[in-house]
Amino acid sequence: xxxxxxxxxxxxxxxxxxxxxxxxxxxxxxxxxxxxxxxxxxxxxxxxxxxxxxxxxxxxxxxxxxxxxxxxxxxxxxxxxxxxxxxxxxxxxxxxxxxxxxxxxxxxxxxxxxxxxxxxxxxxxxxxxxxxxxxxxxxxxxxxxxxxxxxxxxxxxxxxxxxxxxxxxxxxxxxxxxxxxxxxxxxxxxxxxxxxxxxxxxxxxxxxxxxxxxxxxxxxxxxxxxxxxxxxxxxxxxxxxxxxxxxxxxxxxxxxxxxxxxxxxxxxxxxxxxxxxxxxxxxxxxxxxxxxxxxxxxxxxxxxxxxxxxxxxxxxxxxxxxxxxxxxxxxxx
Amino acid sequence: xxxxxxxxxxxxxxxxxxxxxxxxxxxxxxxxxxxxxxxxxxxxxxxxxxxxxxxxxxxxxxxxxxxxxxxxxxxxxxxxxxxxxxxxxxxxxxxxxxxxxxxxxxxxxxxxxxxxxxxxxxxxxxxxxxxxxxxxxxxxxxxxxxxxxxxxxxxxxxxxxxxxxxxxxxxxxxxxxxxxxxxxxxxxxxxxxxxxxxxxxxxxxxxxxxxxxxxxxxxxxxxxxxxxxxxxxxxxxxxxxxxxxxxxxxxxxxxxxxxxxxxxxxxxxxxxxxxxxxxxxxxxxxxxxxxxxxxxxxxxxxxxxxxxxxxxxxxxxxxxxxxxxxxxxxxxx
Numbered sequence: 001x002x003x004x005x006x007x008x009x010x011x012x013x014x015x016x017x018x019x020x021x022x023x024x025x026x027x028x029x030x031x032x033x034x035x036x037x038x039x040x041x042x043x044x045x046x047x048x049x050x051x052x053x054x055x056x057x058x059x060x061x062x063x064x065x066x067x068x069x070x071x072x073x074x075x076x077x078x079x080x081x082x083x084x085x086x087x088x089x090x091x092x093x094x095x096x097x098x099x100x101x102x103x104x105x106x107x108x109x110x111x112x113x114x115x116x117x118x119x120x121x122x123x124x125x126x127x128x129x130x131x132x133x134x135x136x137x138x139x140x141x142x143x144x145x146x147x148x149x150x151x152x153x154x155x156x157x158x159x160x161x162x163x164x165x166x167x168x169x170x171x172x173x174x175x176x177x178x179x180x181x182x183x184x185x186x187x188x189x190x191x192x193x194x195x196x197x198x199x200x201x202x203x204x205x206x207x208x209x210x211x212x213x214x215x216x217x218x219x220x221x222x223x224x225x226x227x228x229x230x231x232x233x234x235x236x237x238x239x240x241x242x243x244x245x246x247x248x249x250x251x252x253x254x255x256x257x258x259x260x261x262x263x264x265x266x267x268x269x270x271x272x273x274x275x276x277x278x279x280x281x282x283x284x285x286x287x288x289x290x291x292x293x294x295x296x297x298x299x300x301x302x303x304x305x306x307x308x309x310x311x312x313x314x315x316x317x318x319x320x321x322x323x324x325x326x327x328x329x330x331x332x333x
Numbered sequence: 334x335x336x337x338x339x340x341x342x343x344x345x346x347x348x349x350x351x352x353x354x355x356x357x358x359x360x361x362x363x364x365x366x367x368x369x370x371x372x373x374x375x376x377x378x379x380x381x382x383x384x385x386x387x388x389x390x391x392x393x394x395x396x397x398x399x400x401x402x403x404x405x406x407x408x409x410x411x412x413x414x415x416x417x418x419x420x421x422x423x424x425x426x427x428x429x430x431x432x433x434x435x436x437x438x439x440x441x442x443x444x445x446x447x448x449x450x451x452x453x454x455x456x457x458x459x460x461x462x463x464x465x466x467x468x469x470x471x472x473x474x475x476x477x478x479x480x481x482x483x484x485x486x487x488x489x490x491x492x493x494x495x496x497x498x499x500x501x502x503x504x505x506x507x508x509x510x511x512x513x514x515x516x517x518x519x520x521x522x523x524x525x526x527x528x529x530x531x532x533x534x535x536x537x538x539x540x541x542x543x544x545x546x547x548x549x550x551x552x553x554x555x556x557x558x559x560x561x562x563x564x565x566x567x568x569x570x571x572x573x574x575x576x577x578x579x580x581x582x583x584x585x586x587x588x589x590x591x592x593x594x595x596x597x598x599x600x601x602x603x604x605x606x607x608x609x610x611x612x613x614x615x616x617x618x619x620x621x622x623x624x625x626x627x628x629x630x631x632x633x634x635x636x637x638x639x640x641x642x643x644x645x646x647x648x649x650x651x652x653x654x655x656x657x658x659x660x661x662x663x664x665x666x
Contacts, residue, residue, distance in 0.1 A: 193548070206414075213546025215526075221554055 013039055014051055015060060015080045018072035026069025092217045095317055096174050096189055103178035105323055107259070110266055113320040115172040116148070118157050119302045121312040126166045129310055133170070133301035134329045135234050141241050141300045143270030144171035146326040157319040169321055172298040173244055176270045179263050185252040187293070191284050192218025195243040195272075195294065197233045202272050202294065204283040206240060217316060219244070223303045230304040242297025243272065247290040250277045256293070267328070270296045346372055347384055348393060348413045351405035356491070359402025425550045428650055429507050429522055436511035438656055440592070443599055446653040448505040449481070451490050452635045454645040459499045462643055466503070466634035467662045468567050474574050474633045476603030477504035479659040490652040502654055505631040506577055509603045512596050518585040520626070524617050525551025528576040528605075528627065530566045535605050535627065537616040539573065550649060552577070556636045563637040575630025576605065580623040583610045589626070600661070603629045 017035045021027050029048040036043060052070050055061040060076035063069065072080075105112035121129055130149075137145040148169040150156040156167035180187045193208030207227065209218035219242050222228065232239030248256055253274065260271045272294040275281040281292035297303075302314045350368050354360050362381040369376060385403050388394040393409035396402065405413075438445035454462055463482075470478040481502040483489040489500035513520045526541030540560065542551035552575050555561065565572030581589055586607065593604045605627040608614040614625035630636075635647045 207548045209542065209549065210546025213543030215540045216542065216554070216558075221549070221558070224558055225549075225554070 010036070010041055010043070011051060011055065012080065013041060014048065014055065015072060015076050018061060018070060019077055019080050022072060026064055026071050028069045032070075092214065092317075093189055093211045096177070096211075099172075099174050099317060099320065100178045100181045100187075103175065103182075103320055105175070105178065106182065107179060107262055107266055111323065113322050114326075115174040115178060115317065116157070116169040116319055116321040117172045117298050117302070117314055117316045118159070118318040119168045119170065119305075119312050119314040120161065120165045121168070121305070121310060123152070123164055123166050125305075125310045125312075128308065129305045129312065130168075130329065130332050132231075132305050132308055132310075133168075134333050136230060136301040136304045137329050139234060140269065140272075141230065141233065141296050142170065143173045143176055143296060143298050144268050145329045146171055146267055146323070147329050147332065148321065148326045149332050157321065168302075169326070170298060170301055171268070171270075171326075172317055173270050173295045174298070174317060176263070176268060176295050177246060179268060180248065180252075180256060180259060183255065183259050185248055185256055185259070187246050187248050189244060190247050190286075190292075191245040192222070192297070193243065193245070193284070194222050194227055194240045195282060196238075196240055198238050200237045202243070202282060205243070205245070208245070208284055219297050219299055220316060223299055223306075223314075226306075228300075228303050228307065230300055231307045234304070242300050242303060244295045244297060245281060245284045245286075246293040246295055247286055248293060250289055250291055253277065253291045256291075270298075272296055343369070343374055343376070344384060344388065345413065346374060347381065347388065348405060348409050351394060351403060352410055352413050355405060359397055359404050361402045365403075425547065425650075426522055426544045429510070429544075432505075432507050432650060432653065433511045433514045433520075436508065436515075436653055438508070438511065439515065440512060440595055440599055444656065446655050447659075448507040448511060448650065449490070449502040449652055449654040450505045450631050450635070450647055450649045451492070451651040452501045452503065452638075452645050452647040453494065453498045454501070454638070454643060456485070456497055456499050458638075458643045458645075461641065462638045462645065463501075463662065463665050465564075465638050465641055465643075466501075467666050469563060469634040469637045470662050472567060473602065473605075474563065474566065474629050475503065476506045476509055476629060476631050477601050478662045479504055479600055479656070480662045480665065481654065481659045482665050490654070501635075502659070503631060503634055504601070504603075504659075505650055506603055506628045507631070507650060509596070509601060509628050510579060512601060513581065513585075513589060513592060516588065516592050518581055518589055518592070520579050520581050522577060523580050523619075523625075524578040525555070525630070526576065526578070526617070527555050527560055527573045528615060529571075529573055531571050533570045535576070535615060538576070538578070541578070541617055552630050552632055553649060556632055556639075556647075559639075561633075561636050561640065563633055564640045567637070575633050575636065577628045577630060578614060578617045578619075579626040579628055580619055581626060583622055583624055586610065586624045589624075603631075605629055 017032055029045045033045045033048045060079055061070040062073055064071050099115045103113055103115050105114045136142055150161050150167040152161050152163050152165055154161050161167040177187045189211040191208040191210055193205045196203045196206050229239035230241050275292035277291055278288050280286055286292040302312055305312045350365055362378045366378045366381045393412050394403040395406055397404050432448045436446055436448050438447045469475055483494050483500040485494050485496050485498055487494050494500040510520045522544040524541040524543055526538045529536045529539050562572035563574050608625035610624055611621050613619055619625040635645055638645045
């Protein structure tokens with residue numbers, strides 16, 4: 001990395017730290033320097049202060065009081081969002097890896113936090129929607145049948161459910177990656193795409209986007225282009241659903257199979273198939289020394305609701321949710 | 334490649350050949366074997382006949398008459414579309430490289446075929462639409478101000494313009510790649526994305542998808558997700574438009590700059606910027622030994638029309654069109 005880019009990257013990291021800690025109030029140079037060290041930037045407090053002064057001048061940060069501590073401004077947040085798209089091509093992966101690392105659910109005790117998607121829909125649509133979601137979940141086209149439902153005014157994740165709406169939290173497929181990582185199995189997201197189901201069996205990916213090559217979430221792209229036919233799969237056994245290709249080291253194949261079995265018993269059964277070593281899976285390439293894993297998309301239940309022309313807004317990879325807050329979908333039907 | 338995959342690939346190629354030659358009527362085993370050889374499959378006529386018989390049984394091909402020649406069926410075309418997504422992750426690039434290779438336009442004589450996108454819209458929307466397209470083109474946010482307009486019943490490309498519709502052919506940005514390739518400058522598509530324009534100047538890519546990692550055309554994704562704000566750019570000088578990042582070898586930078594100048598004089602002025610050697614361009618990475626080129630998206634004029642809530646269906650990378658059939662957009666306003 002040339003030094004100009006190094007500085008740009010450093011400034012980006014400083015702003016990201018301030019953005020992440022916005023709710024904790026002003027942050028001083030010492031804290032920031034410490035966090036930068038965690039991120040591989042070993043520079044002293046004085047250097048951090050020097051950059052913070054520049055950021056103040058640019059209007060990206062400011063001192064809220066007479067303290068040394070800085071907070072990020074709106075312009076600063078905008079800058080973080082748009083800066084370094086080069087970094088953000090792969091942004092989704094960054095977000096996924098962060099959630100995998102943070103998620104605390106433990107398969108032994110069946111306690112802790114999983115990764116959830118959050119959806120909002122009109123109250124009057126809820127009954128039809130939840131029935132559809134249950135069908136998708138019990139057909140095995142979602143990572144888990146567990147959901148959390150919140151009525152208007154209640155909190156779901158960071159947000160309060162708006163008037164006239166219902167909030168539904170569903171299990172994100174990244175939870176499966178988290179379970180693998182929890183047992184020391186390194187898993188990497190490769191492709192998000194559309195897999196063709198024929199007579200109830202997965203046949204092949206018909207479209208795919210690489211997680212490494214995109215600043216958008218591949219599954220959000222396919223969902224918003226309305227390319228799925230999940231209701232068809234429910235009715236006729238054939239159609240297109242959202243799925244991911246993950247990959248793990250060959251040596252981890254046996255422990256992974258064992259974990260997948262135990263996860264299934266704990267209501268996490270999103271793995272559709274595990275490939276043979278270094279073998280392409282349903283038409284997508286898998287690297288040498290790797291084994292492919294096909295995981296169903298966590299958005300399938302809510303996208304199926306959209307296929308019914310019910311308005312539902314879904315935020316994938318939204319937050320960590322304690323499993324104790326979730327119930328089996330059938331309890332809501 | 335294992336033999337099972339080899340056969341699958343061979344069958345895919347046979348179907349592709351029949352699909353490409355659909356308009357030429359039934360194709361015999363000899364022609365197919367010859368074309369297969371061009372594609373690196375050196376198998377005899379008898380082997381081709383053997384596979385064709387299987388394809389007939391599967392309903393992918395059929396004999397239209399008592400001749401030996403086969404044509405592809407609808408099911409067969411569907412099969413080609415869906416098969417080998419592993420190949421098709423990067424499919425768009427294949428299509429682009431094919432068009433670059435086939436396009437015959439010569440900058441000296443200003444004769445030959447360019448690469449065009451085709452759009453269809455309702456006749457009554459035409460006037461407002463063409464005015465919008467002209468604004469986008471004359472503001473420099475399209476690869477060329479040249480268009481072809483066809484009324485109902487007339488042919489545009491392979492299709493006849495349906496009743497009550499108008500067909501509009503616009504210059505695809507791949508034409509610029511073709512001009513570079515025509516002078517022996519190897520150009521490769523890297524990213525399609527959204528570039529932020531500020532006070533009339535490009536500032537940075539805010540989102541991007543790699544051509545190598547996607548089975549969908551990145552620009553079609555951004556267009557269909559309605560993420561652009563081209564009308565804003567026209568009104569206020571600021572907003573988001575579609576653009577590509579291409580790259581060429583460092584050694585080709587000077588000849589490329591010269592070509593871009595001459596191309597501009599011939600109404601092809603789609604290159605927004607040429608980077609410095611090996612330097613990232615507007616936030617997107619460029620490989621060592623390469624120079625980045627930012628080319629405006631050919632769909633900007635039609636996407637701007639969509640932003641006006643006018644229904645317009647656009648097929649990018651649609652066909653090769655003789656330049657003599659095209660006129661400056663202002664002749665239609």
